[in-house]
Amino acid sequence: MTTTDTIAALALGVAIVAAFAAIGSWRAARNANGAAQTLSRIEQQRLHADLTPDFRCTVVANEARSTAMLRVHLEGPPGLLSHDAIEITASIRNDNPHRGNGPQLAGTATPEQVRAHIWGPWKFSADGRDDTGRTVAPQQLAVGEWTRYGLTPTTSPTWSTTSTPDWLRDYADAPVRLSITARSKGSVWTVPLEVPVTTEGTA
Known part of the structure; x- marks a missing residue:
């Protein structure tokens, strides 16, 4: 080489x-x-x-349980103070997350109809609610502040043979199952809640 x-x-x-x-x-x-x-x-x-929002909620019904008031208080966390007001949207969840997931039998309600119905004791009556009363329009809420929404009793499904009195009796002790979606500065949180219902005079 x-x-x-x-x-x-x-x-x-x-x-x-x-x-x-x-x-x-x-x-x-x-x-x-x-x-x-x-x-x-x-x-x-x-x-x-x-920064997940911390909500404290109460539901108080009148003695006849013909109306109720949902109060939503945004308690924290302190880190959200820098976000000023956040946008919240409250919705009512069904008593069972699997409603409408089973097979449809001939002559029965469709899965979409079952899921659309509110399976629980109360629906929104407040301004800005959707057609079913499941969801209300978004609004702004700051840490340390509160807002409230009117509620009215639900009714049994149109296809059901259960009478409305029996329906209401079945849900007499049921909580209001909420889902509150909060949005601020590009962040989104969904907070599930179960709120017991008290009656005026006993709250």
């Missing part, structure tokens, strides 16, 4: 070593970048969880 060949072989070896070093550096940088993104995502999730 001539001197020129030796020099060329050495140069090739150096180039190969440099290439492997470059690949190693690229992989290390990629791994470091992936680790940083993972840590950032975990931190964002932690901050999001720490």
Whole structure:
């Protein structure tokens, strides 16, 4: 092997070593970048969880249980104070999350009809409610403040043979199952709640 060949072989070896070093550096940088993104995502999730709104709710019905009032108080957390007011949307959940999931029998209500009906004691009567009374229009609420919504008793499904008095009796001791969706600065939280119903004079 001539001197020129030796020099060329050495140069090739150096180039190969440099290439492997470059690949190693690229992989290390990629791994470091992936680790940083993972840590950032975990931190964002932690901050999001720490700012989950804390609601205190009460439902008080009149003595005849012909109307009721839902009061929603936004108690915290303190971190939300920097968000000013947040947008909240209250909805009523069914007594069973699996309503309408079973097979449809001939001549019975469709799964969509079953899911659309409010299976619980109360629905919204407040301004801005939807056609079924399940959801009310969004509104702004700041930490430490409260709002309220009117409620009215539900009725049995139109396809049911259960009478309304029997329906109401079945739900006499049932809580109002709420889902409050809160939005602020690009963040969204959904808070499920079960609120017991008290009667005026006993609350």
